[in-house]
Amino acid sequence: METISNGLRIIYNLIYKGDLENALWEINDLEQFIMQNAPALMDKHHLKTYFTKWRNRLIRSHNQNLNLLLEEIEHLAIKFENIIIN
Incomplete structure (x- = not known):
C-alpha cells in the first residue's frame, strides 16, 4: 500500500461496485496496517471510529x-x- 488515500479509494471502488464483502476485508486490512505502522494517525483522526461505523x-x-x-x-x-506509511 502506497498511501492511506489509495487504500481508501480501493474501499470506495469496492463499495461503489457493490462488492461489500471484499470492502469489509479491505477496511479490516487498512485498519490493521495503520494500527501497526502509524497508530498516532488512528488516534489523531479518530480512524477507529470511522472503520467501526463503516x-x-x-x-x-x-x-x-x-x-x-x-x-x-x-x-x-x-x-x-x-x-x-512505510
Missing part, C-alpha cells in the same frame, strides 16, 4: 447508508492524499 453500515447495507459512507471515504481520501 463496517456497521456495510453490514446493514441500505442505499442511503452506502451513499453517506462513500462521501466519508472520499473526504478522508482527499485529506490523506499525500500521507505515505
